[in-house]
Amino acid sequence: MSHLLFIEANDSTHQKKGISSELNDAFLNAYRESHPDDAVTVLNLFEERLPFFDLKLASAAGRLFKGEELTGDDATHAQRLQEYLNGFLDADKVVFSFPMWNLTVPAPLHNYMDYLAQAGQTFRYTAEGSIGLVEDKQVLLIHSRGGDYSTKEKASSEHAVRYMLDLLAFFGIEDVSTVILEGHQQYPERASELINQALQECRQFGREF
Numbered sequence: 001m002s003h004l005l006f007i008e009a010n011d012s013t014h015q016k017k018g019i020s021s022e023l024n025d026a027f028l029n030a031y032r033e034s035h036p037d038d039a040v041t042v043l044n045l046f047e048e049r050l051p052f053f054d055l056k057l058a059s060a061a062g063r064l065f066k067g068e069e070l071t072g073d074d075a076t077h078a079q080r081l082q083e084y085l086n087g088f089l090d091a092d093k094v095v096f097s098f099p100m101w102n103l104t105v106p107a108p109l110h111n112y113m114d115y116l117a118q119a120g121q122t123f124r125y126t127a128e129g130s131i132g133l134v135e136d137k138q139v140l141l142i143h144s145r146g147g148d149y150s151t152k153e154k155a156s157s158e159h160a161v162r163y164m165l166d167l168l169a170f171f172g173i174e175d176v177s178t179v180i181l182e183g184h185q186q187y188p189e190r191a192s193e194l195i196n197q198a199l200q201e202c203r204q205f206g207r208e209f
């Protein structure tokens with residue numbers, strides 16, 4: 001039995017049925033059907049409302065990892081960070097589903113990635129540079145963006161998938177697949193074709209991931 005952690009960073013608290021939710025349902029329905037014995041945890045980062053990652057929290061987390069006694073807010077927030085970090089580390093497979101917001105990932109996902117980026121946990125520094133510490137994790141990115149960033153002129157403005165791939169590689173994670181829906185708002189005449197193609201890819205990953 002494997003454990004799948006499905007991390008959503010689309011604002012389902014406000015918009016119940018955006019295109020990201022349809023992609024998520026396509027993946028999750030197919031996954032649950034073809035992996036009936038797996039444990040599936042769905043984490044919606046807009047619902048979780050993680051406290052903002054700052055240097056106070058970074059320092060408290062560092063002290064917690066060293067086994068120091070913490071008190072008050074430092075203890076509460078650092079333990080919460082550790083729970084999210086352990087949830088990620090304990091999963092065999094992780095899906096991140098996120099739209100592009102202002103050329104990058106929505107802020108709650110960036111904040112969550114800051115929770116994961118802890119020296120000594122997901123990476124460590126050496127004299128030769130940093131090395132990733134996360135092994136044997138399979139990751140899928142499900143991403144949608146209204147514009148088309150596949151052209152040479154626009155590619156350098158794409159900071160969402162590129163950011164995720166870079167940071168996951170920094171953690172040592174190499175096994176990353178992607179489903180990218182793009183251009184459905186820029187090319188309205190092709191929207192349903194592009195959406196259907198992405199839904200089909202999500203179903204296929206759901207069966208085979």
Ligand SMILES: Cc1cc2nc3c(=O)[nH]c(=O)nc-3n(C[C@H](O)[C@H](O)[C@H](O)COP(=O)(O)O)c2cc1C
Binds near residue numbers: 101
């Ligand atoms: C706040 C906000 C910022 C966005 N920024 C971009 C952007 O920079 N580039 C882009 O191509 N689409 C952008 N979009 C469009 C979304 O990426 C696109 O609609 C995506 O498919 C959203 O999925 P959803 O329907 O699940 O919200 C933005 C949408 C919102 C709400």
